[in-house]
Amino acid sequence: MPQGTVLSTNLLGLPPVELEAWVEGLGSKAFRARQLQHWLYKRGVADFAAMTDLAKDFRAQLAGQATVALPEVVTMQQASDGTRKWLLRADATQAFEMVFIPEADRGTLCISSQVGCVLDCAFCSTAQQGFNRNLGTAEIVGQLWLANRELGFAPVGERPVTNVVFMGMGEPLANMRNVVPAVQIMLHDDCFDLSRRRVTLSTAGLVPQIYKLATLTNVALAVSLHAPDDALRNELVPINRVHPIAELLEACWHYLDEQNGRSVTFEYVMLAGVNDSPAQARALAHLLADRPAKVNMIPFNPFPGSRYRCSEDAAIWRFRDELLRRGVMATVRRTRGADIDAACGQLVGRVRDRTTARLGARLRA
Ligand code: SAH
Numbered sequence: 336m337p338q339g340t341v342l343s344t345n346l347l348g349l350p351p352v353e354l355e356a357w358v359e360g361l362g363s364k365a366f367r368a369r370q371l372q373h374w375l376y377k378r379g380v381a382d383f384a385a386m387t388d389l390a391k392d393f394r395a396q397l398a399g400q401a402t403v404a405l406p407e408v409v410t411m412q413q414a415s416d417g418t419r420k421w422l423l424r425a426d427a428t429q430a431f432e433m434v435f436i437p438e439a440d441r442g443t444l445c446i447s448s449q450v451g452c453v454l455d456c457a458f459c460s461t462a463q464q465g466f467n468r469n470l471g472t473a474e475i476v477g478q479l480w481l482a483n484r485e486l487g488f489a490p491v492g493e494r495p496v497t498n499v500v501f502m503g504m505g506e507p508l509a510n511m512r513n514v515v516p517a518v519q520i521m522l523h524d525d526c527f528d529l530s531r532r533r534v535t536l537s538t539a540g541l542v543p544q545i546y547k548l549a550t551l552t553n554v555a556l557a558v559s560l561h562a563p564d565d566a567l568r569n570e571l572v573p574i575n576r577v578h579p580i581a582e583l584l585e586a587c588w589h590y591l592d593e594q595n596g597r598s599v600t601f602e603y604v605m606l607a608g609v610n611d612s613p614a615q616a617r618a619l620a621h622l623l624a625d626r627p628a629k630v631n632m633i634p635f636n637p638f639p640g641s642r643y644r645c646s647e648d649a650a651i652w653r654f655r656d657e658l659l660r661r662g663v664m665a666t667v668r669r670t671r672g673a674d675i676d677a678a679c680g681q682l683v684g685r686v687r688d689r690t691t692a693r694l695g696a697r698l699r700a
Contacts, residue, residue: 343400343401343402344357344400344401344402345401345402345403345404345473346371346375346397346401346402346403347375347381347403347404347405347473347476347477347480348471348472348473348474348475348476348477348516348517348520349472350472350516350519350520351368351372351519351520351523351525351526354368354371354372355368358371361393361396361400363393363396367389367393369525370386370388370389371386371389371397372523372525372526373525374386374389375403375480375526376480376520376525376526376527377525377526377527377528379480379483379484381403381405381480382403383397383398383401383403384398404473404477405473405477405480405481406423406424406425406474406477406478406481407423407424408421408422408423408424408481408485409421409422409423409424409430410422411485412675412677413675414671414672414673414674414675414677415674416671416672417437418434418435418436418437418671418672418675418677419434419435419485419486419672419677420432420433420434420435420672420675420676420677420682421433421434421481421482421485422684422685423474423477423478423481425450425467425468425470425474425684428685428687429450429467429684429685429686429687430450430684430685431447431449431450431470431474431503431504431505431682431684432447432503432504432677432682432683432684433445433446433447433478433481433482433503434503434672434677434682435482435486435495435496436671436672441497441498442486442494442495442496442497442498443496443497443498443499443500444478444479444482444496444498444499444500445500445502445503446475446478446479446499446500446501446502446503447470447475447478447503447504447505447682447684448469448470448475448501448503448504448505448506448507448509448510448513448514449466449467449468449469449470449504449505449506449509449510450466450467450468450469450470450504450505450684450686451464451465451466451467451504451505451684451686451688452464452466452504452505452506453465453466453506453509453690453694454506454509454539454572454573454574454694455573455693455694455695456539456559456561456571456572456573457570457571457572457573457642457643457695458561458571458604458606458635458641458643458680459680460638460641460680460681460682460683461504461505461680461682461683461684463638463640463683464504464683464684464686464688465686465688465689465690466686466688466689466690467686467687467688467689468689469505469509469510469512469513470505470510470513471513472513472516472517472520474513475513475514475517476517476520476521479496479499479521479527482495482496483495483496497529497533498529498533498534498535499521499529499533499534499535500534500535500537500557501514501535501536501537502535502537502557502679503682504682504683504684506538506539506541507536507537507538508536508538508541508544508545508548509541509544511544511547511548511551514536515548515551515552518534518536518552518554519552521534522534522552522554531552531553531554531555532554532555532597533555534554534555535554535555535556535557535600536548536554536555536556536557537556537557537558537559537602538556538557538558538559539558539559539572539574540558540559540560540572540574540575540578540583541574541578542578542582542583542586545583545586545587545589545590546586546589546590548590549589549590549593549594550593552594553594553595553596555596555600556587556590556591556596556599556600557599557600557601557602557631558583558587558599558600558601558602559572559601559602559604560580560583560601560602560603560619560630561602561603561604561610562575562580562610562615563580563610563615563616563618563619563621563622564580564618565579565580567609567610568580571604571606571609571610573694573695573698573699574694574698576698576699577698580622584622584626587599587628588626588627591627596627597627598627598628598629598664599627599628599629600628600629600630600631601623601628601629601630601631602631602633603619603630603631603632603633604632604633604634604635604679604680605632605633605634605635605645605646605650605651605654606635606643606644606645606646607635607643607644607645607646607647607650608644609643611646611650611651611654612650612654613653613654613657615654616653616654616655616657616658617657617661619658619663620657620658620660620661620662620663621661623663624661624662624663625662628663628664629663629664629665629666630658630663630664630665630666631665631666631667631668632651632654632655632665632666632667632668633668633679633680634646634651634667634668634670635680636670636673636678636679636680636681638676638680638681638683651667652667655667
């Protein structure tokens with residue numbers, strides 16, 4: 336590196352304690368870090384020159400040594416139901432997606448945690464893309480920052496994004512190094528200040544990571560269950576061959592105990608003739624009855640080349656009734672944004688696959 340070159344630090348995504356240390360390293364007082372966070376996250380200002388209550392010389396230092404580097408928007412599409420999907424640049428050839436789902440009482444942002452995914456779930460479009468890399472903390476936090484900006488950020492009053500779900504591309508618990516600090520920034524009073532019940536991490540079932548997560552954060556947990564028995568789940572969600580259902584459920588109850596959480600949401604994609612029979616509903620109820628669990632049934636969203644069909648409406652309602660009758664809370668997720676391929680499991684982005692073999696095949700071998 337040439338002498339005198341100063342590497343610019345991206346302040347976006349620096350956890351609060353690290354930002355404080357960085358600011359102190361510049362010879363400034365720690366409270367400057369709080370001011371910076373307010374500008375950056377509460378007011379959505381990325382330009383240091385516009386941070387008017389910061390001393391001029393401090394602003395000059397920031398301009399020289401720091402940046403606020405955000406993912407770049409490649410395209411935005413809006414569905415007929417108001418759902419929006421953005422394609423965001425990861426690098427010269429790759430991109431990832433995020434989706435905003437407006438509802439009467441909230442605005443949910445569905446964000447990605449990886450460029451692609453290795454978990455190879457049989458019914459998921461992201462899985463077909465393979466995997467390239469983890470997203471960094473700034474790329475994860477940057478999705479929320481950008482969505483607020485794109486949707487008309489107001490410094491006071493209701494934010495457009497009230498809820499964040501890690502249900503976009505990737506497996507968040509396979510990228511805890513970046514996901515956990517991002518979550519901290521989402522919850523922190525001086526940053527986005529979201530309630531812990533309005534941030535949901537969804538996992539295909541990485542059991543050791545659920546135990547670790549319990550020591551690091553207390554956000555809501557969703558688990559992609561999709562089958563009531565190991566034989567079927569081994570096929571649909573290959574990681575089940577490593578961490579079977581009983582182990583996974585133990586980890587979920589542990590997470591709730593540790594975090595004083597209310598319940599775990601179990602996602603269950605409805606696949607015609609595969610996992611949607613009344614007997615399977617009863618088996619699922621047997622697993623979850625008397626437990627702090629909710630089932631969120633997701634009508635299967637097709638994608639080019641998918642080998643499944645969505646269950647008939649009648650099968651979906653019958654499945655739900657079987658659960659309810661056995662005292663298991665169950666809701667059916669309304670499909671949103673399907674006309675722009677923004678629904679669950681339809682996110683693809685652009686992924687340069689680096690994996691050499693699919694997980695399902697590797698675990699069968
Ligand atoms: N890897 C995490 C995050 C993805 S969340 C996880 O597995 O939980 C996305 C949710 O949509 C998961 O429950 C996933 O199983 C589900 N899903 C994937 N493909 C789908 C499809 N084609 N139709 C409906 N839901 C799908």
